Amino acid sequence: MELHVKDIIQWLEKTNEKIQLNKDYLTALDQAVGDSDHGINMSRGFHEVVNQVKTKDYTTVSDVLKDTAMILMSKVGGASGPLFGTAFLRFSMGVKGIDPINQDAFTKGLEDALAGIMQRGKATTGEKTMVDVWSPVVNYFKVTTNVQADEVTQTAKQAMEQTKEIMATKGRASYFKEKSIGHIDPGAASSFYIFEALSEVIKGEG
């Protein structure tokens, strides 16, 4: 696994495609336990990311990720803005000076990103948030010598689906207490698309 600037941009583009395609689905998930804007928020944010990232000449992965972070922060609008923004910012800082990035560097970036999300959201696992997808994926990267694309998707997918069983204790869904059980967390779903896109990049590159 060796990711160059162009791979990272492809990752962002693939993520954007999935999010635009599933915009209404994400919003519907947010309607059940939130304020029905997660699809709109993510669609606005990633649309802008892809728009801007395409127009620039990047020499480092870190710079692509940093711009992504800043755009998500200012464009997304909801809780997911500062959370994904912080994630990509920490990721960017974690891989600074490393180009292209191999699995070790990527794992370090993911770990830092997850730490950023948890710190920003004051959240841990089991609270029915995006953390519940990021955490097992990070863990998979850490314990696996040779990351397999399909295993990435599967880890993320399973984790996303498991958020159904959890009662929300963070974010807007937490107001619904027990009634939040039985629904997939919207931020977990969008995080799944991020990792599904990543898996496709790894597969293509592998």
Added chain:
Amino acid sequence: MELHVKDIIQWLEKTNEKIQLNKDYLTALDQAVGDSDHGINMSRGFHEVVNQVKTKDYTTVSDVLKDTAMILMSKVGGASGPLFGTAFLRFSMGVKGIDPINQDAFTKGLEDALAGIMQRGKATTGEKTMVDVWSPVVNYFKVTTNVQADEVTQTAKQAMEQTKEIMATKGRASYFKEKSIGHIDPGAASSFYIFEALSEVIKGEG
């Protein structure tokens, strides 16, 4: 002392005149320790009281006071609305079935009115509110066999001026804590006009 419907209406008219004349002054008092609307509130309320009370034929003092109460409640807008509204409503109930009203009945009405203010505002004396004017005036009526017009004015005036020395612990002025000291309470000032007007009615009738 014997007050008929026409005297009560005169009382309200004289109160209104004083309040319209001192509208800006009351607002200035409220600017120092509040939101600069007491003059506007009271002017709007009493203007409407006089307007409506003039057009109706009343057979009892109680009915005049009841209408006054309802109009003040719906027209004044600020804290003084429910407070003066409650005062006149209780007054009205206290003198129900008595016509004309003598000093005893009037004293009973005033006592009930004060009790209403204190209950509605959860306030007692020494909190820099209208209670600090109503309370000594009620007391004067209770302990005096033959109420003298000038003594009514003087009791009210002195009480109003003493609110300067008090630190507010109720209403908007209480947010200013120690800085509320040194200013006359706006509701104390408008209460003074009410009693000054009353004194003029007593004098004319006496």
Added chain:
Amino acid sequence: MDRVGIVLISHSSKIAEGLKELISQVITNIPVITAGGTEENDIGTSIDKIMEAIHRADYGKGVILFYDIGSAKMNAEMAIEMAEPAEVMLSEAPLVEGAYVGAVESGMGKSLQEVYDAVEKAF
């Protein structure tokens, strides 16, 4: 709409309206009625507006009132006394944060007392 009604009392009609929008983004199956500003929509509160809001918010499961500062409370109390026979409770929780919690609870079909208790517990 077999749900507890929510009345938003604010000195500012804009605050009341904005809060209604904030709530409506999340909860759409409950009555949320504003009583903001004076009769002239100046800064202040109006007993008449509050009384009317209580009636409009009442679908038989009762009504919970939220208010912002000071004198709004007195006007709310007067309105409650005069608005019988509606079953009404006055919450002491902060306006925006309290009403949001209350709306979610009402949306879940809770009773007036349950909504009130959940709001109290949250602050």
Added chain:
Amino acid sequence: MDRVGIVLISHSSKIAEGLKELISQVITNIPVITAGGTEENDIGTSIDKIMEAIHRADYGKGVILFYDIGSAKMNAEMAIEMAEPAEVMLSEAPLVEGAYVGAVESGMGKSLQEVYDAVEKAF
């Protein structure tokens, strides 16, 4: 304006504006800046708006931020980190009620820490 600045962060631009009006009726000698809604003025918050508000509210005596619900806090925290070197504190008090107290305190010439403490004490 040698006073602590107040920033009103709300998911609703109407709530932020109405609150500013409510405060301005009482206190006129302090900077009160709104950061309500998303960039498109939809329901939500915007880090950029908050950052700009912090800068506009800063007259050298520091700035205190008030927010309404949930995610507004995260955006506020991010904005604070990015808005250095302004001296900024984030209040956890309820938006409307807290900002009102904070504004009165700032109007009396209190320091940022004093304003913050007075607000904390009031809730």
